[in-house]
Amino acid sequence: MEYAITTEGLTKVYRVRQTTDRKTETREIKAVLDLNLRICRGELFGLLGVNGAGKTTTIRMLATLLEPTSGTAVVNGFDVLKQPVDVRRSIGCLLPGERSHYWKLTARENLRFFGTLYGIPPRALENRIEQVLDIVGLSQRADERVENYSTGMRQRLALARAILHDPPVLILDEPTAGLDVHSARMLRRMVQELAATGKTVLLTTHNLQEAEEVCTRVAIIHGGRILAQDAPEALRALSTGLDVLEVTCERYALAVTGPGLKEEGKAKEPMTGRPAIDRRMTENEIPEEAAIESDRLQIEELVRRAVEARCSKCSVTVARQDDGYKVVVKGRKVADEFPSIAVTLTNGGWRVTGFNVSRPRLEDVFVELTGPTSE
Ligand SMILES: Nc1ncnc2c1ncn2[C@@H]1O[C@H](COP(=O)(O)OP(=O)(O)O)[C@@H](O)[C@H]1O
Ligand SMILES: [Mg+2]
Missing domain, CATH: 3.30.70 (Alpha-Beta Plaits)
Structure with missing residues (x-):
């Protein structure tokens, strides 16, 4: 079995300095503990957990934005610590709160800017921009300024940006959070279609229905630990319910x-x-x-x-x-x-x-x- 993402004992402990009564002490927050993930190529894998479960911390370590305290992670065959540049080339990310667009620019201009940063040659870039605009359903609105976009359209543009360099692995942190029902559905369908073309997708969600509906496999994460990892159908069978x-x-x-x-x-x-x-x-x-x-x-x-x-x-x-x-x-x-x-x-x-x-x-x-x- 060839894996797109694996982690071995992946752990992140945040050290937070706290000052109380003129005493400064360091408190440890164990955000992710001994995580062992196995995500196959072409899978649409969901990391499911409540707020504070450790989802974003995991995602940021896989995306090489945060150094693990211990353990290892391999993405698309590259070690996040030893080969971070190769990892970054292999992944497309959609992270929350990220100021991912220039609002005064149009969608097309945004994609051109980021495509140039990725080092995509100009001719190939124009073709690719047309392709990704089509994939996310923004071809008709591509020449409007992003400031006039709805939240759903901005999120679709963020997805377009994530797939611009055609990475084999997509890492999406709560991609549908804050979207209305229709926009969320549209985005889910796009993500499913991307997975169907062979991309590996790791998404996080606190939405059970979303995990059940779109993911081929789900890991339930809680208090930084994986409690179960399987297909939604198989997870349901774990229930003691009848x-x-x-x-x-x-x-x-x-x-x-x-x-x-x-x-x-x-x-x-x-x-x-x-x-x-x-x-x-x-x-x-x-x-x-x-x-x-x-x-x-x-x-x-x-x-x-x-x-x-x-x-x-x-x-x-x-x-x-x-x-x-x-x-x-x-x-x-x-x-x-x-x-x-x-x-x-x-x-x-x-x-x-x-x-x-x-x-x-x-x-x-x-x-x-x-x-x-x-x-
Ligand atoms: N930069 C940080 N510094 C200290 N603690 C953090 C930081 N980021 C997250 N945490 C803590 O780590 C735990 C996991 O957070 P997070 O990974 O953001 O969870 P989730 O994305 O599942 O909501 C939480 O207890 C959170 O408060
Ligand atoms: Mg989060």
Whole structure:
């Protein structure tokens, strides 16, 4: 496996001088601790954490803007301490709070300026500027001054600048923070498209939904440490939370004859207009409650049979609902059992009329791993 970014025991301790009661002392802030990251080429990797988790510190060390206290980091095959120039050539950065544009210049003039700084030859630069303006959707507005741009457009221009020298690795620190919903979505899509062209993207976010939606893999960072590192789907499976599967069903067309009993396939009690339970039973003078109880037990038995092979610890409850029954199955990964449940119910004479699945979200795992907020 070829990695675009690796870190070994990467650590940053800030030393802050504090003066209290005429005493000056140095306090240590352990911002990043013993970080081991493995980011493959072409991955869209998310570093997910709350404010103060250590995301920006990590990013700045990888971008050679901050020296690690200990440990190593290799970006695009280059060591951040020993080969910082090669690292910088390999990466495109989008960092927050960075005064990244000249507001009195147009977008095109900004890109021309930075492209010249990167040492891109003039002819190639003009072509590349057209390309990146197109990628970030600013071709039509390229000759307007940046001071008239919206926040979203400025951020897209910052992305254009980051990819101008066509680096294989993109490092984006909270690229969508502060953007409205539409601009954030647009930027996310652009980042995904860049990853699809083979670029490695490392982005940080405190937005769980963003991490879940766009990242192929996510590392959850908290208190400077990585708590988990995997695909969002796999991280969700770490949750102790359970899948909840709801299935509604009703009896297939009933074997009953008589006027008014079979309208549009749904049998009704002739006198009460209530849905039929099971004519064969009610005709035998079994009270309705007993018939419902009998149906409930039958459905429960069928569903248990369907799930028992792979999910012996599932809970199954069945309740009367409308014309039929609602089955609620709770258990780990029980959502995967839906096909088997549907087949068993159908074979048992029950038509499945609907289903709904709720799974633990990345948020559930995040909260379980990071604990309650201290704020
Ligand atoms: N320049 C600095 N000097 C001292 N402490 C810092 C500095 N930058 C960040 N920190 C501290 O390091 C920790 C991690 O911060 P940061 O990397 O900015 O986290 P994030 O980007 O996840 O919000 C925080 O406790 C923060 O207060
Ligand atoms: Mg930050």
